[in-house]
Amino acid sequence: MTRPHLEQALDQIALEDHHIAQALEEVGYPDERRRGDPSYEHFLRIIVGQQLSVKAAATIFGRIEAALAGDFRPQRVLAMNDSELRALGLSRQKIGYARGLSEAVLDGRLVPTALADLPDDAVVEQITRLKGFGRWSAEMFLLFSLGRPDVWPADDLAIQAGLHRIKNLKTRPDRKRADALARPWRPYRGAVAIFIWHYYSNAPLP
Structure with missing residues (x-):
């Protein structure tokens, strides 16, 4: 997923999700994540x-x-x-x-x-x-x-931990809740996943 695609997708989501907008202000955009042709x-x-x-x-x-x-x-x-x-x-x-x-x-x-x-x-x-x-x-x-734009790895522990912090949840979400939280982000859930990994690695601990 290229940097312009990530920025465009995250900007669109941030307009409608203030939690993502705030997190984006804290850590900025993630780097692009591409590996070339599948191999x-x-x-x-x-x-x-x-x-x-x-x-x-x-x-x-x-x-x-x-x-x-x-x-x-x-x-x-x-x-x-x-x-x-x-x-x-x-x-x-x-x-x-x-x-x-x-x-x-x-x-x-x-x-x-x-x-x-x-x-x-x-x-x-x-x-x-x-x-x-x-x-x-x-x-x-x-x-x-493959750079598919709407992939959402809801079982990933870092995704769940990142959602916990970004959304100010009382407990870390399981797959079912993570899926529900991500539903409004379609068709850009892949960009949000990459951003949440970036946030999880770079945001200061509360």
């Missing part, structure tokens, strides 16, 4: 990022990138043994997910570039067939690899 590398990055902070995930992915010398082909990952992958920071479970992903790409069960031609629901269905890829993982791919 195997994007899926590998999603595996690394599961249940980790952005900083920790970036560190581990940097090690993997260095070990592969930037050559993100599934054959390269499959050629590494478990000890090598663990030394880079992958858990035993994530090693299994990475191997399953690599095999799916090699045998044609997953063609990352072909997903760009599918609607959101069909993309989610295909991705969640892979072991280790739930709805959150599919939403990350939709948002950051």
Whole structure:
């Protein structure tokens, strides 16, 4: 999602939502979040990022990138043994997910570039067939690899925590309430999600 798209979407929402307007004044606009054409590398990055902070995930992915010398082909990952992958920071479970992903790409069960031609629901269905890829993982791919504008990862803990603060809620919202809060932001919920992550990382604690 480009910076102009983010700014336009957030400005539109801020006109109707004073909480978003106030938060936008506090931390400003987020940087654009684009990864280029959908690829195997994007899926590998999603595996690394599961249940980790952005900083920790970036560190581990940097090690993997260095070990592969930037050559993100599934054959390269499959050629590494478990000890090598663990030394880079992958858990035993994530090693299994990475191997399953690599095999799916090699045998044609997953063609990352072909997903760009599918609607959101069909993309989610295909991705969640892979072991280790739930709805959150599919939403990350939709948002950051395909740039779909209305993706709303309501299960994301940082999204819920950010909503808690921005909306001055008494408790952190669950998925159902997060979905309800985001309904007025359609069709720009993806831009709001990116902004809430930005707010969560940069807003001063109360």
